[in-house]
Amino acid sequence: MAQVYEFIVSAGEVFDGLSAGNGQPNQTIYVLPGGEITNTVVFDGGWDLLSANTVAIGTTVMAGATEYVYGAVSSDAQLLGGQQQVAAGGVTIGTHIVGGEELVGYSGQAIDTTIATGVQGVLGSGFATGTVIDSGGAEETATGGTTIGVTVNAGAIEMVETGGVASGVTVLSGGILQIDGGAASAYTIASGATLILGTGVEPFYFFDAGIGGGISGPPYIPPTVSGFHGQFRRDGRR
Numbered sequence: 103m104a105q106v107y108e109f110i111v112s113a114g115e116v117f118d119g120l121s122a123g124n125g126q127p128n129q130t131i132y133v134l135p136g137g138e139i140t141n142t143v144v145f146d147g148g149w150d151l152l153s154a155n156t157v158a159i160g161t162t163v164m165a166g167a168t169e170y171v172y173g174a175v176s177s178d179a180q181l182l183g184g185q186q187q188v189a190a191g192g193v194t195i196g197t198h199i200v201g202g203e204e205l206v207g208y209s210g211q212a213i214d215t216t217i218a219t220g221v222q223g224v225l226g227s228g229f230a231t232g233t234v235i236d237s238g239g240a241e242e243t244a245t246g247g248t249t250i251g252v253t254v255n256a257g258a259i260e261m262v263e264t265g266g267v268a269s270g271v272t273v274l275s276g277g278i279l280q281i282d283g284g285a286a287s288a289y290t291i292a293s294g295a296t297l298i299l300g301t302g303v304e305p306f307y308f309f310d311a312g313i314g315g316g317i318s319g320p321p322y323i324p325p326t327v328s329g330f331h332g333q334f335r336r337d338g339r340r
Contacts, residue, residue: 119140130148138158141161163183175193186203199216199220206222207247211230221241225266234255251269262282
């Protein structure tokens with residue numbers, strides 16, 4: 103069967119078990135206002151885009167794939183090497199990152215993210231609360247980003263870069279809090295944890311350090327329906 107490039111979910115429609123990406127029935131999935139998808143799997147080369155007033159529950163995002171959350175709600179996503187980009191008032195709840203990355207900016211919010219391995223970047227009026235970072239995970243709070251109530255476990259790192267704000271960070275034994283020009287308040291450093299003031303660990307600069315394949319800066323916005331045009335990439339690639 104020939105692949106359909108764009109699968110459109112319209113207002114009032116609910117689809118369960120869709121897939122997108124290379125070798126799948128659909129290359130991409132667009133969810134229009136009022137639509138909902140559940141238990142979607144996005145493979146390499148594919149993406150799902152959630153426009154305003156849409157819902158996604160239980161999306162799995164594999165390496166080389168992306169979920170875009172723009173004014174929508176995405177709950178219980180798993181990033182298994184893939185990306186999730188949250189902007190324009192989008193909200194994620196309970197995202198679980200395993201070797202992937204979540205970028206939160208432009209009035210996006212991330213609530214109760216767990217980073218098993220991989221990275222969460224918060225910048226440009228993005229907001230994250232309740233993030234738990236496990237061994238091999240990192241969160242970078244940069245210009246315009248705000249994080250509250252982060253827990254940093256052994257082998258993990260929270261980085262507060264210039265222009266970033268972090269409050270209520272709890273760093274447990276073996277964890278690292280690096281404050282490199284940002285503002286951090288009400289943080290707790292447990293015995294055996296490390297506080298670094300100034301550059302001590304190479305910052306990720308939004309995934310440039312190899313975790314995210316070189317993507318940096320604000321979210322990539324693919325050409326699509328619903329008025330989204332162009333891309334936001336600091337490296338200038340199209």
